[in-house]
Amino acid sequence: MKIEGTYTFKAPQQKVWETFNSVEHLQEALPGCEELIETEPGKFDVFLKIGISAVKGKYKGKFEIADPNPPNSYKLIGQGKGLPGYVKGEAVISMSQEGEDTILSYDGDVQVGGLLAGIGQRMIGGISKMMIGQFFKSMDKVL
Amino acid sequence: MKPTAFEYFTPSTVQEALQLLESQGDEAKIIAGGQSLVAMMNFRAARPEALIDINNIKDLDYIREEEDELVIGALTRERTLEVSPLVKEKCPILAKAITHIGHLPIRFRGTIGGTLVHADPTAEIPITSVALDAKMKIAGPSGERVLNAGEFFLTYLTSAIEENELLVEVRIPTLPPKTTAWSYVDISRRFGDFAIVAVASVLSLDNDGVCKEARIAMGGVAPTPVRAKEAEALLAGQKITDSIIEEAAIKAAESDDVDPDSDYHATAEYRKAMTKVLTQRGLKEAWTNFEGSK
Amino acid sequence: MSGEKKKWVGSSYKRKEDMRLLTGRGTFMDDILLPNMKHAAILRSPYAHAKILDVDISEALKAPGVIGVVTGEDVKKASKPYPCGVTIPTKYYTCAVDKVRFVGEPVAVVVADNRYLAEDALDLIEVDYDPLEAVVDIEKAIEPDAPVLHENIGSNIYNHRFFKYGTDWDTLCQEADEVVKWKFNFPKYAGSPIETYGVIASYSSFENSYVVYNNYQGPFVNHALTAMALGIPENKMRWIIPTDIGGGFGTKTGIYPYCALMSIVAKKTGVTVKWIEDRREHLLASATCTDRVTYIEAAVRKDGKILGLKDKAMDTTGGYIRPPEPGCAYRSTGNHTGAYDIRNLDREVYIVATNKGLTAPLRGYGCQELYFSTERITDMAAAKLGIDPAEIRFKNFVQPEQMPYTTATGGYYDVGNYPAAFQKCLDIVEYDKMREYQKKARAEGRLVGIGLASVVDPSVTNIAYVAIGKTIEERKNERDKSGSGEAAIVKVDPLGGITVICSTNPQGQGHETVISQIIADEFGVHPDEVVVDSVLDSSDRLYSITTGSFSSRFASSGTTAIVRASRQCIEKAKKIAAHLMKIKVEDVVMEEGKFFAKDKPEKAIKLRHIAGAAHWNQYDLPEGIDAGLFGTSLWTMPTSRPPDGKDRVNSSNTYGFVAEAIVVEVDQETGEITFLKWASVHDAGTILNPQIVRGQVLGSIVQAIGGSMYEEQAYDEHGQCLTASFADYLCPTAMEMPKVDVDHFESPSVLTALGSKGAGEGSSMSVPPAIGNAIADALAPLGVVVDELPLSPSKIWHMIDEAKAKTN
Structure with a gap:
């Protein structure tokens, strides 16, 4: 499914770029993130426990910050697997300065598979959007 | 399984x-x-x-009237509310909305507390409670607190209940029959299915048929049920006519809060279009029934 | 034979099965409890297409209550792939071996003390997948850059054939006044029986033999193929099917791979294993009909005569192809031109691989896909020529005087009066009045439409159709395949009681009831006295490759076998009676269960005494007569020939006719459909039990409404199934069922003992095209063309919205 959107941060672009590349901050902001380990520069192992209401699950995954073009854009490639299913996605994250704010926009594709895709298709789109929103809100707090 | x-x-x-x-x-x-x-x-x-399993907590199962509210215990079954003469008389939109919940066997087990905490944005009781500004009483380790419907629903399947709290009671305002026009309409794939879009409308009218206050809640268009604020503002102080109903319906669908998703059963464009159609049909039904009952 | 007035056949004798079924006392797969039985759960692939790098079962083996675990490696060692009726060598094992090719494909099996513990152990199996790109679109699957599912065949084409009958297409187009063409999409949907699959398998190492309980419908070619897959002689596998099956609708036909899989599991773990499929597994990985893309052209004369059809039909059987596919494309060969006298046909058939669930002969098997395109193009031709859609059908019907009629593709229609049956349908729906109503409604801006369909309903499949998957060259060196046999045993016990066993094991259709009615008429007894044993046991029942309860064959083929077995038994009884009464056999009359000399009716002997003589006093039997009293028959229809050298085949044996006339209204604002009026007329030959046939007709109607408007095994572009629960796979409920006026037009078959033809599938083939035509007619003033199903309100709304945008 296609995902795209924007978020406005009240901070200069360089600061936003650094925050979005920092392991500490990412770990704090990623919903349900229990552990985030940089295995190689730009490559991470991640352990998440996320869900909605009673539908929670543990996910083990990897993601990569690829094609970095500081401080303007990079490509985020990730995948995670858990008992409720798997998630795979890539998105291009771009930033631009507008006055004192930074506009971050993302454009990509997310695949959800397994149990949740088969029984939860009614809400997957909305819930994904919401979790992405949560992540940005948390990053905003960090900033 | x-x-x-x-x-x-x-x-x-x-x-x-x-x-x-x-x-x-x-x-x-x-x-x-x-x-x-x-x-x-x-x-x-x-x-x-x-x-x-809280089914043994018998004192959470009650319906009573207190001044201008219905006070309902969280464990009250949907079916009990559906057939209650008190509910049908004092808050008929609640009884009608409940008839849209799934099928009869489901309503014999489902509780008002359960469906509220489950917080499905297309669910009948959450939508109706947002239309009526219902109040939720929550019990926790440090005592009780009350939230109104607008604060209670946070996002998809998520209410403001903490992990160590229990919803115990719901207070719903009663509707004066001679001056309230109301309706609950929805559209779904099959009879009894989750609504694609649902609209609950409650119009408070004065003796000249002018709408003093409109409350319109929409479900299936956002992560929680949402009020059509612009449509409500448009109707306030107006005499109800077909053309004002249509204007209000268009405003409801154009509301910023209306941001539905596409899924296998219906596209986002369709849901947005149905928001207008159902708001229009719902307001018309409310008005027609009201006029008919006079 | 078929013209006689019967006492019991033709009456709505109350179903015998119902008391036990409605009070929960049926015997279904899950009711069978064997000693020391353990339970299996299946780990299924979450990916549509992936390499399996590793399957780590070490933690699962340690889990509480676990007896053993079986993986694809074990299955590869213990079995051979299933052979299939196409020449390409894909390998279909009952568990994924190196790759998974659809979401839900089995990857491992855990056996534990109970299903809960088995599922807990599934969670502990670690599978390392290397996900690959998936393809779900039929046309994309044959593009050069599509991901290939079966590397050893190098493409996604399982089968590709051409057929030409009559005048060639280009010449025909020159004769025609118009050539109407369009592309249609038919969806993938399922049968959703209340009871899912179930298997109990056990293995005996002393005899190297298996006992497999299952709820399979037939044909029993599966028994032979399963034995071949396991590398054992067929008589070393005993199949037992219990008395009751909770519906099949085709999902329990074809290859039922779990029989083989659980046999392998039973052998490896050394225990009796029970596996009951849950609903999610069923919706993901049991079987559906094929979805189909059809490019179709009709060459027509301006008076409405259809000179010929050209079509390219592209099916997909999913991640694998398994028997009886490629039947999806070929089962309908004989009736391809349906009820119309069309002698010229140009066909191209593709069957392709996609990363979707597998197929089976779902109710209708290929005919709903076929008739959706042929009936829609017929209506489009009518519209182009300015002719009423009823009129174009009358113009093209095979006429009653042309019966028996051999179609251009080799189908043999023995009887039928299509114009009269169709007219009956139009009369019931009050067609002319409805057209007037439509005019008025249109003037008010309402979208009212009338949809017609008139189709030939083939039943009693001739297995020769499978051979059409191969070219004439390719099948030259193989044994011919043909036949449609069904078997019956009718026994009279020493005290005169009649017991019947028939190879058409039922899934709730009421066979016990109808069989009792037939026996009652043949023997002159009361149907209450007749006992029918519906259990199928391969050791002691008669069966064959073609037998079973599928393609609506019980009513015609099954009943004929029963009548023949009965008459064989009665012939013997007459000989014994003649001997006892010391008269000639020709002078013996049988009436109401009594035997007497034709001039001495008062001196009658009861059947009971004849049975007594045959069993109790075996010495005093006439010359050449063995002891006991029974009759057997394994009867194949004489019209079940192999295909000829011109790819013509009589793919079925009895051909009925169904006409639908549906009046709908579309809500312009919401896209919702309301059914205003509906007439459905069926020619199923002699009606054996009107109540039962009515149930079949209404059932096929509601399932077809499902496929046309609600149901779909839907996938996203990555091959994830979106409809794996009943929240999203929408079966119509009683509330969605409109009122339908059902009626019959009986033209008894001359090929079957009682004149009956199949009644089970009928409307499943005619309703999707009729609904398509109705909605198309309703939306015609807006310039909308209907060319796909299912039609949800959201889809219809978008079609209306786009059409309005175009005109603005």
Whole structure:
């Protein structure tokens, strides 16, 4: 499914770029993130426990910050697997300065598979959007 | 499709239930009617380590009238509310909305508390409670607190209830019959299915048929039920006509809060279009029924 | 034979099965409890297409209550792939071996003390997948850059054939006044029986033999193929099917791979294993009809005569192809031109691989896909020529005087009066009045439409159709395949009681009831006295490759076998009676269960005494007569020939006719459909039990409404199934069922003992095109063309919205 959107941060672009590349901050902001380990520069192992209401699950995954073009854009490639299913996605994250704010926009594709895709298709789109929103809100707090 | 193993508790008071929530931690789930939870457990989508079955807490099952409110215990079954003469007389939109919930066997088990905490944005009782500004009383380790419907629903399937709290009561304003026009309409794939879009409308009118206040709640268009504020503002102080109904319906669909998703059953464009159609049809039905009852 | 007035056949004798079924006392797969039985759960692939790098079962083996675990490696060692009726060598094992090719494909099996513990152990199996790109679109699957599912065949084409009958297409187009063409999409949907699959398998190492309980419908070619897959002689596998099956609708036909899989599991773990499929597994990985893309052209004369059809039909059987596919494309060969006298046909058939669930002969098997395109193009031709859609059908019907009629593709229609049956349907729906109503409604801006369909309903499949998957060259060196046999045993016990066993094991259709009615008429007894044993046991029942309860064959083929077995038994009884009464056999009369000399009716002997003589006093039997009293028959229809050298085949044996006339209204604002009026007329030959046939007709109607408007096994572009629960796979409920006026037009078959033809599938083939035509007619003033199903309100709304945008 296609995902795209924007978020406005009240901070200069360089600061936003650094925050979005920092392991500490990412770990704090990623919903349900229990552990985030940089295995190689730009490559991470991640352990998440996320869900909605009673539908929670543990996910083990990897993601990569690829094609970095500081401080303007990079490509985020990730995948995670858990008992409720798997998630795979890539998105291009771009930033631009507008006055004192930074506009971050993302454009990509997310695949959800397994149990949740088969029984939860009614809400997957909305819930994904919401979790992405949560992540940005948390990053905003960090900033 | 067999659930994972769980511990099972049957408290008989709210205090016991709260103690269990505290001691069992965040892997425990309250079960009342089980109409949403049990299916999730059988799919192994939900894997609670403990179930706290509150069906024995008999003093959470009541309906009474207090001044201008109906006071309803969280464990009251949907079917009880559906057929209650008190509800039909004092808050008929609630009884009507409940007839849209699934099928009869589901309503015999489902509870008002359960469906509110489950917080499905297309669910009938959440939508109606947002239209009526209902109040939710929540019991926790440090006492009770009250939230109104606007604060209670946070996002998809998420209410403001904390892991160690229990919803115990709902207060819903009664509707003066001679001056209230109301309706609950929805559109779904089959009879009894989850609504694609649903609209609850309540119009308070004066003796000249002018709308003093409009309350319109829409479900299926956002992560929670939402009020059509611009449409409500448009109707306030107006005489009800077909053309003002249509204007209000268009405003409702154009509201910023209306941001539906596409899924296999219906596209976002369709849902947006149905928001206008149902708001229009719902307001028309409310007005026609009101005029007819005079 | 078929013209006689019967006492019991033709009456709505109350179903015998119902008391036990409605009080929960049926015997279904899950009711069978064997000693020391353990339970299996299947780990299924979450990916549509992936390499399996590793399957780590070490933690699962340690889990509480676990007896053993079986993986694809074990299955590869213990079995051979299933052979299939196409020449390409894909390998279909009952468990994924190196790759998974659809979401839900089995990857491992755990056996434990109970299903809960088995599922707990599934969670502990670690599978390392290397996900690959998936393809779900039929046309994309044959593009050069599509991901290939079966590397050893190098493409996604399972089968590709051409057929030409009559005048060639280009010449025909020159004769025609118009050539109407369009592309149609038919969806993938399922049968959703209340009871899912179930298997109990056990293995005996002393005899190297298996006992497999299952709820399979037939044909029993599966028994032979399963034995071949396991590398054992067929008589070393005993199949037992219990008395009751909770519906099949085709999902329990074809290859039922779990029989083989659980046999392998039973052998490896050394225990008796029970596996009951859950609903999610069923919706993901049991079987559906094929979805189909059809490019179709009709060459027509301006008076409405259809000179010929050209079509390219592209099916997909999913991640694998398994028997009886490629039947999806070929089962309908004989009736391809349906009820119309069309002698010229140009066909191209593709069957392709996609990363979707597998197929089976779902109710209708290929005919709903076929008739959706042929009936829609017929209506489009009518519209182009300015002719009423009823009129174009009358113009093209095969006429009653042309019967028996051999179609251009080799189908043999023995009887039928299509114009009269169709007219009956139009009369019931009050067609002319409805057209007037439509005019008025249109003037008010309402979208009212009338949809017609008139189709030939083939039943009693001739297995020769499978051979059409191969070219004439390719099948030259193989044994011919043909036949449609069904078997019956009718026994009279020493005390005169009649017991019947028939190879058409039922899934709730009421066979016990109808069989009792037939025996009652043949023997002159009361149907209450007749006992029918519906259990199928391969050791002691008669069966064959073609037998079973599928393609609506019980009513015609099954009943004929029963009548023949009965008459064989009665012939013997007459000989014994003649001997006892010391008269000539020709002078023996049988009436109401009594035997007497034709001039001495008062001196009658009861059947009971004849049975007594045959069993109790075996010495005093006439010359050449063995002891006992029974009759057997394994009867194949004489019209079940192999295909000829011109790819013509009589793919079925009895051909009925169904006409639908549906009046709908579309809500312009919401896209919702309301059914205003509906007439459905069926020619199923002699009606054996009107109540039962009515149930069949209404059932096929509601399932077809499902496929046309609600149901779909839907996938996203990555091959994830979106409809794996009943929250999203929408079966119509009683509330969605409109009122339908059902009626019959009986033209008895000359090929079957009682004149009956198949009644089970009928409307499943005619309703999707009729609904398509109705909605198309309703939306015609807006310039909308209907060319796909299912039609949800959201889809219809978008079609209306786009059409309005175009005109603005």
